Amino acid sequence: MRLACLTLALSLWISPATAFEPEDFLRIEGTSDRVLRILSTADLDVFIPYLEAFHRANPSLDLEYTVASSSDLHREISSGAIYDVAISSAMDLQFQLANDGLTQRYRSPMTQSLPDWATWRDVIFAFTTEPAVVLVSTEYFEGLSIPQSRQDLIEVLRDNPTRFAGSIGTYDVRDSGLGYLFATQEARATDAYWRLSEVMGRLNPTLYCCSSQMIEDVMSGKLALAYNVLGSYVAERLADQSEGRVQILRMTDFSNVILRTALIPSTAQNPNDAGAFIDALLSIALRDGADGWPLPPLNDTSPAASSAGFGPIRIGPALMVYLDPLNRRNFLAEWENAIVQQ
Amino acid sequence: MSEAQQGTGSIGRRLTLYLAIVAALLSLMSWGMVAGFARQAAEETQDNVLAAAVTAIAETLRSEQGELRLELPYSAFSMLGAISEDRVFYRVTANSALLTGYADLPVATDPNTRAGEVSFATQPYRGEDLRMATLSRRILAGNQPTLVIVTVGQTREGIAAIALDLSRQAGLLSIAFFLVAVLLSFFAARTSLRPLNEIAGAVSRRGPSDLRPLRRPAPDELAPLIAALNRFMDRLGQSIRRSEEFIVEAAHRVRTPLATVRVQADLALRNVSGEAERNRLRQMIRAIDESSRSAGQLLDHATVAFRADDLLRDHISLKILATQTATTMTPTASIKDINIDLKAEDITVAGDAVLLDTALRNILDNAIKYSPEDTTISISVEAKGDYGYITVRDQGKGLGDDPAEVLTQRFKRGRNTENIVGSGLGLTIAADVLAAHGGHLQLSNNKEGKGTCASLVLPLL
Numbered sequence: 069m070r071l072a073c074l075t076l077a078l079s080l081w082i083s084p085a086t087a088f089e090p091e092d093f094l095r096i097e098g099t100s101d102r103v104l105r106i107l108s109t110a111d112l113d114v115f116i117p118y119l120e121a122f123h124r125a126n127p128s129l130d131l132e133y134t135v136a137s138s139s140d141l142h143r144e145i146s147s148g149a150i151y152d153v154a155i156s157s158a159m160d161l162q163f164q165l166a167n168d169g170l171t172q173r174y175r176s177p178m179t180q181s182l183p184d185w186a187t188w189r190d191v192i193f194a195f196t197t198e199p200a201v202v203l204v205s206t207e208y209f210e211g212l213s214i215p216q217s218r219q220d221l222i223e224v225l226r227d228n229p230t231r232f233a234g235s236i237g238t239y240d241v242r243d244s245g246l247g248y249l250f251a252t253q254e255a256r257a258t259d260a261y262w263r264l265s266e267v268m269g270r271l272n273p274t275l276y277c278c279s280s281q282m283i284e285d286v287m288s289g290k291l292a293l294a295y296n297v298l299g300s301y302v303a304e305r306l307a308d309q310s311e312g313r314v315q316i317l318r319m320t321d322f323s324n325v326i327l328r329t330a331l332i333p334s335t336a337q338n339p340n341d342a343g344a345f346i347d348a349l350l351s352i353a354l355r356d357g358a359d360g361w362p363l364p365p366l367n368d369t370s371p372a373a374s375s376a377g378f379g380p381i382r383i384g385p386a387l388m389v390y391l392d393p394l395n396r397r398n399f400l401a402e403w404e405n406a407i408v409q410q
Numbered sequence: 411m412s413e414a415q416q417g418t419g420s421i422g423r424r425l426t427l428y429l430a431i432v433a434a435l436l437s438l439m440s441w442g443m444v445a446g447f448a449r450q451a452a453e454e455t456q457d458n459v460l461a462a463a464v465t466a467i468a469e470t471l472r473s474e475q476g477e478l479r480l481e482l483p484y485s486a487f488s489m490l491g492a493i494s495e496d497r498v499f500y501r502v503t504a505n506s507a508l509l510t511g512y513a514d515l516p517v518a519t520d521p522n523t524r525a526g527e528v529s530f531a532t533q534p535y536r537g538e539d540l541r542m543a544t545l546s547r548r549i550l551a552g553n554q555p556t557l558v559i560v561t562v563g564q565t566r567e568g569i570a571a572i573a574l575d576l577s578r579q580a581g582l583l584s585i586a587f588f589l590v591a592v593l594l595s596f597f598a599a600r601t602s603l604r605p606l607n608e609i610a611g612a613v614s615r616r617g618p619s620d621l622r623p624l625r626r627p628a629p630d631e632l633a634p635l636i637a638a639l640n641r642f643m644d645r646l647g648q649s650i651r652r653s654e655e656f657i658v659e660a661a662h663r664v665r666t667p668l669a670t671v672r673v674q675a676d677l678a679l680r681n682v683s684g685e686a687e688r689n690r691l692r693q694m695i696r697a698i699d700e701s702s703r704s705a706g707q708l709l710d711h712a713t714v715a716f717r718a719d720d721l722l723r724d725h726i727s728l729k730i731l732a733t734q735t736a737t738t739m740t741p742t743a744s745i746k747d748i749n750i751d752l753k754a755e756d757i758t759v760a761g762d763a764v765l766l767d768t769a770l771r772n773i774l775d776n777a778i779k780y781s782p783e784d785t786t787i788s789i790s791v792e793a794k795g796d797y798g799y800i801t802v803r804d805q806g807k808g809l810g811d812d813p814a815e816v817l818t819q820r821f822k823r824g825r826n827t828e829n830i831v832g833s834g835l836g837l838t839i840a841a842d843v844l845a846a847h848g849g850h851l852q853l854s855n856n857k858e859g860k861g862t863c864a865s866l867v868l869p870l871l
Contacts, residue, residue, distance in 0.1 A: 167497045169536045189495045189567075256484055384491025385498035389482045394510045398481060 088144055092135035094119070100128040104341045107145070108155035109138045109246075110328070111280060114300065114362045122348050129341055137277070138245030145170055150335045152342040155349075157198065157298065157328045158245035160387040165331060166191045167388060172332040172339055178347040181354065186327060186366055188383045193346055194327035195353035196363045197380050200250050201299035202317040203283060203307070208235065208292030217321040218260035225267045233271050235292040237282045240275035241403055247277075250296045250324050252390040252399060253381055258322045265406035268295065273407060279303070286314055298326070300363055325380040328363065421606075425599035426592070433591030441577075441584035448576035452569045453541075459493050460543035461528040462486070464562045467502070468547045476552030478504055486562070494568025499535065501561045504551075509558070517544060517561050525557075538565045605629050609636065620719075621647040654712045661705040661712070668702045707835040710768045714839055718846035722762040725871070728791045728798055729754040731763065735770045736789055739778065747784040750774075754791035757798040759868045761847045766868075769843035772836040773802050773864050780806035780862070793870060797849065800866040808855045808862050818851060844868065 092112050096119060108115060112135060119131055134151075136144065138158035145154050145165050156162050165171055171191040179193055186194040202221070204214060208231065215221040225232055239247025254261045274291065276282045282294035283303050287310060297303060299316060307314045330349055332342045353366040381387070389395060463486040470481045480502060490498050501511035516533045525546045532541050542563035549556050605628055612626060623640040675698060679691045736750050743750055759766075777787045785805040792799055809817065818841040841851040844866055852865040 167499075169497065169538075189497075382488075382491065384488065384495075386484055386488035386491050388498065389484045389487050392482045392510055394480055395482050 088136070088140055088149070090134045090136055094131075094133040096120075096123050096131040096133075098123070098126070098128050098130040101130070102128065102338060102341065103130040103132060104153070104338055104345060105132045105134070105151045106153045106155065106345070107134050107136055107141055107149075107151040108153075109136065109141055109157055110155060110363075111135060117362060118349065118352065121352075122345055125348065126341070126344065137243075139243075142245070145333045145335075148335055150337060151333055152336040152338045153330055153345055154333055155328065155330045156245075157326055158249055159326055159329060159381055159383060160249050160391055161245055162192055162329045162331060163188070163383055163385075163387040164391055165333070167385065170334050172334050172336060174332055174339070174343045174346060176343060176347055178350045178354075182350065182366075185380060185382065192329050192331050192383055193350060194329045194380075194383070195346075195349040195366060196300075196328040197325050197366055198328060198364055199299045199318055200254075200296045200324040200326070201303065202319060203286045203291075203294040203297045203303065204315050204317060205286050205289055205292050206313055206315055207289065208232065214315065214317065216317070217319055218258065218264050219321065221319075222260065222264050222267050225264075225271060229271060232292055234274070235290070236268050236271050236273040236295065237276055237285060237291045237293070238268065238273055238295040238407075239282075240277060242400055243275075243277045246279075246298065246326070247296065248390070248396075248399075249326065249381070251403065253324050254296075254322070255399070257324075260321065262402075262406060264295075265403065269407040275407070289313075296324075327366075327380050327383065329383070422599045422603050425602070426595045429595030429598065430588075430592045433588050433595065437584040437588040437591070440587070441580050444580035444583075445573070445577035448580065449573040452573040452576070453566075455493060456541055456564060456566070456569045457530055457543065459489055460530070460541065460562055460564060461545075463490055464528060464543040464545045464560050467500070467562065468545050468558070468560045471547060471549055471558055473549055473551045478509065478549065478551045478556060478558070480509060482510075490562070490564055494572060496565040496568040497536075497538070499540065499563045501559075503559045504556050505554075511561075515542075515561060515563060516540075517542075517559060532566075533563075535563065538567065540564065541566050541569075605632055613639070621650070650715075654715055657708055658712045661709045665702055665705045665709075668698055668705070672698045672702065704835075707772070707839065710772065710839050711835055711842075714765055714768065714842050714846070717762055717765055718842065721765075721846055723760040724763060725758050726761050726763050726766060728757045728759060728800055728868075731766055732770065732789055732791050732800055735767050735774065739771065739774045742775070743778050743787065746778065746781065748778055748781055749786045751786055751788040752791075753788070755793060757791060757793050758871050759798055759847070760871055761868065765843045765846065766866075769840040769866060770800060770802075772840050773866065776836050777802050777804040777806070777862070777864070780804060782806065796870055798868045798870050800868075802864045802866075803856055803861060805856075805861040808860050809853060817853060840864075840866065 094112055094116070106119075112133070115133065119133055123129070123131055138156050138161055141154060141156050142158070142161040142165065145151065146168070154162070154165070166188060173190045174193075175190050179187060179190060182193060202215075206214070209224075212224055212228065213220070215224050225236070239250065241248040241251045251261070274285075276285075276294075279298040279300075282291065282297050283306060285291040286294050287306055299318070303316060307316050330346050332339055332346070336342050350366075352361055355361075355365055390399060466483045466486040467480070470483055472479050482500075487498060490496070499512045499515050501513070501515040501517065502509040503517075516535060525548055528543050528545050530541065530543055532539055534540065540563040542561055544559060544561045546557060546559045549558055609624065609626065609628060609632065612624065621643045623643060624636050626636075628636050672695065675691055675695050679688060679695065682688055682691060732752060732754050736752050740750060774787070774789075781787060781804045787805075788803045790799070790801045790803075792801075818837045837851065837853070844851050847868055849866065849868040852863075852867055854863050855861070856863045
């Protein structure tokens with residue numbers, strides 16, 4: 069279904085000159101020689117409906133869709149690789165590209181209609197709101213109540229170490245840009261994060277690069293609990309198909325909501341079609357309610373999202389704070405202390 | 411009022427224009443000042459936030475086991491993001507070596523700034539103007555004194571946008587202020603010019619012979635104008651009175667000797683037997699009659715002018731008036747075998763009996779003059795609506811084609827009056843008298859058959 073994740077246990081700032089290897093690639097032939105090159109963190113199976121819809125509307129255009137990890141994407145755009153659109157769920161890295169002036173402005177009636185929190189300086193455009201959720205396999209929780217908050221979770225895990233040992237999964241924040249964003253934002257928002265990390269660390273957790281593998285492992289029963297999964301409709305659909313074996317939880321004390329954002333790199337050679345593509349994404353994003361697209365809309369009004377009552381992470385310079393190498397080094401050191409516990 | 415006046419424009423318009431220009435200048439000035447303040451305030455806000463951010467970062471500096479530790483505080487950057495959507499850059503150096511941040515960020519070091527004090531500078535960076543705050547701090551790392559310089563820069567685009575937005579709002583406000591000021595100027599100009607218009611109205615409403623001084627409250631600025639106007643009217647009145655007195659005097663002096671000449675001519679006519687001489691004397695008598703008649707009418711006219719100024723308002727029965735006047739005219743009529751027929755209702759008006767008699771006498775005189783011999787002149791006195799009518803109908807030639815207004819002008823005579831003596835003053839005198847009483851003279855051709863129909867129309871009591 070998808071290629072193995074690239075493991076890049078390296079910080080963003082001290083990257084070796086390794087050649088970039090895409091995780092996945094798709095080309096949709098058009099009738100003219102115009103090409104739209106898209107670099108994205110979204111898996112092909114999630115994004116194909118969007119590409120096909122755009123292709124139907126613009127049949128003359130060649131579409132080249134490259135899947136990369138968020139850190140690869142950031143590195144590629146920073147080093148001047150030629151793409152027309154960059155789509156990523158790692159808001160901090162996207163923001164840094166914009167802040168450093170590696171993006172082009174784009175203005176259209178569609179971008180004007182975005183709410184303030186979903187755009188920044190006409191260079192970053194959010195088109196989904198996706199919450200961080202906890203995926204649990206109910207079989208492991210037999211006889212226990214399903215935790216609703218981090219405090220519940222800490223207690224359940226602490227009281228049942230034998231049951232949950234080795235069956236907890238979470239992001240390896242050293243690899244995953246999105247995992248790092250979730251972790252830093254959560255650490256900032258709630259002090260329960262470090263206590264939970266300590267508890268999980270004692271249970272010898274499995275570390276993942278990506279949401280999709282965590283979801284697979286919960287579905288197969290290998291994991292009891294996956295912490296901080298990107299809750300897209302894919303996860304919801306899988307949970308629905310599991311006949312109650314898998315549940316999606318949103319922590320009631322605090323829950324991150326990220327914005328998947330698109331931008332036009334300054335190297336773009338086809339900015340006009342890139343703008344049209346962004347307009348197409350936004351028109352889907354601003355639709356009313358959920359209706360068959362794999363990713364949630366921008367104004368997520370589903371009961372799960374609204375009951376939590378947490379706004380999405382703000383697009384702004386504060387996102388750069390944890391990208392600072394000193395801060396990153398400090399945070400990762402603390403995280404390793406808590407989770408890895410060699 | 412303004413007929414064919416060579417105007418130099420309206421004072422009201424000029425006043426409004428000047429006030430509007432003043433308002434425009436003030437609006438422009440206030441807009442400029444508000445826009446300047448807004449810009450200054452926005453820039454000061456940015457400076458304050460930058461200073462707070464740079465201070466917050468410098469305060470996290472510490473030395474741990476001889477190593478310099480720094481943690482960028484989240485709040486420092488989130489407050490920069492809160493004021494505007496501007497790009498943020500930072501750099502921290504320790505003894506000129508980069509600790510973290512953007513290595514190529516220009517650092518403007520002001521030699522006058524001491525450690526611990528924030529200095530500001532604006533420099534271009536990555537294609538945009540960057541406002542930068544710099545703070546230096548000395549810290550001991552191990553035994554090494556280290557100079558740490560923290561710089562945080564933010565682009566000014568968002569700030570400029572905020573200032574522009576404020577300035578645009580101030581601009582709209584100034585335009586609104588200007589429009590209100592123009593409206594108020596217009597009203598102010600109108601209000602201050604109202605006394606002038608009132609005086610002009612009062613003067614123009616006056617009757618043609620009303621030369622009384624103007625007595626009404628007026629602003630100080632208009633007092634000289636009113637005084638000058640009153641002096642002018644006084645002089646004009648005196649001048650008119652003098653010329654009228656002169657006319658009366660002249661008419662008198664002409665009339666009295668004429669009467670003597672007339673008597674002598676009559677006597678001579680009786681005593682002279684030669685037909686040629688008699689004819690010559692008759693022509694003489696006709697000319698004398700004409701002259702004395704003209705002198706009489708001049709006298710009448712002067713009398714009307716005098717008495718109309720200060721009109722008596724006695725109750726007068728038109729029936730009695732018409733009867734008396736008709737009686738005095740009967741001898742003249744009978745010379746031409748003209749019968750005067752009077753039908754009168756008893757109607758009362760307010761007025762001057764002497765003037766009304768003069769008016770009616772002149773009309774009757776005309777009627778007799780233009781009537782052929784052996785005809786009837788009928789006089790009727792009746793009330794119609796709010797007016798009383800004394801109508802005199804003759805069986806003469808009628809008015810001809812001339813409009814009635816022309817006939818009532820001074821010294822104007824109809825075109826069908828050849829061979830008939832007349833001064834052209836009769837109808838003028840009658841019309842003046844009626845106008846002084848608030849009435850008018852109606853002239854028309856007789857509806858049944860030929861002749862003229864003249865009506866003296868007077869408002870009833």
